[in-house]
Amino acid sequence: QSALTQPASVSGSPGQSITMSCTGTSSDVGGNNYVSWYQQHPGKAPKLIIFDVSNRPSGVSNRFSGSKSGNTASLTISGLRAEDEADYYCSSYTTTNTVEFGGGTKLAVL
Amino acid sequence: QVQLQESGPGLVKPSETLSLTCTVSGVSIHNNYWSWIRQPPGKGLEWIGYIYSSGSTNSNPSLKSRVTLSIEMSKNQFALKLTSVTAADTAVYYCAKSIGAAPLEFWGQGTLVTVSS
Numbered sequence: 001q002s003a004l005t006q007p008a009s010v011s012g013s014p015g016q017s018i019t020m021s022c023t024g025t026s027s028d029v030g031g032n033n034y035v036s037w038y039q040q041h042p043g044k045a046p047k048l049i050i051f052d053v054s055n056r057p058s059g060v061s062n063r064f065s066g067s068k069s070g071n072t073a074s075l076t077i078s079g080l081r082a083e084d085e086a087d088y089y090c091s092s093y094t095t096t097n098t099v100e101f102g103g104g105t106k107l108a109v110l
Numbered sequence: 111q112v113q114l115q116e117s118g119p120g121l122v123k124p125s126e127t128l129s130l131t132c133t134v135s136g137v138s139i140h141n142n143y144w145s146w147i148r149q150p151p152g153k154g155l156e157w158i159g160y161i162y163s164s165g166s167t168n169s170n171p172s173l174k175s176r177v178t179l180s181i182e183m184s185k186n187q188f189a190l191k192l193t194s195v196t197a198a199d200t201a202v203y204y205c206a207k208s209i210g211a212a213p214l215e216f217w218g219q220g221t222l223v224t225v226s227s
Binding site: 051100 | 157
């Protein structure tokens, strides 16, 4: 059982936008602005795509955006492409200085 | 560019100690946070812990009693030891460089460690 709750799967068509959620508590997601999102393709290491709720590392497409409201963080991908099909994990720093991950969301681009 | 490479045995016997090393290139190990994460086959990511270049550490409460993190400045390496392993510790183990203590900015390719007799 993961500390952060993510939907098991989401899907969308090329060109569409999708949003996936990551729900925690006031001890993690709601307690700071240190939420990150990672993209993982099969057999590959995860890649950081959003950090500190809404910041993109250099080189990450601006089609990826993050937000947070209360204890729930969200990742939005606009203009879906086939290469966006992957697993997405959220992560949060906690009030006890540890790190938690969500269980992951599988994105299907139909 | 920043690169991380995990190394260590791919097979560990139950009740023994899993030992992995991460070799860092392209950036100094000084003044940075370094993390370990694992992923059981077909499952999600699990944070193991981080170490700062000063040697201060923090780890997952569920693993804390079995985890030792260390850093070797002269070799630009950091290491993980996990004691008393069971089959549940079978996973791909990743090392990573953090931005501060949390966002994992650069990852190694991962190494599969299987616990089996």
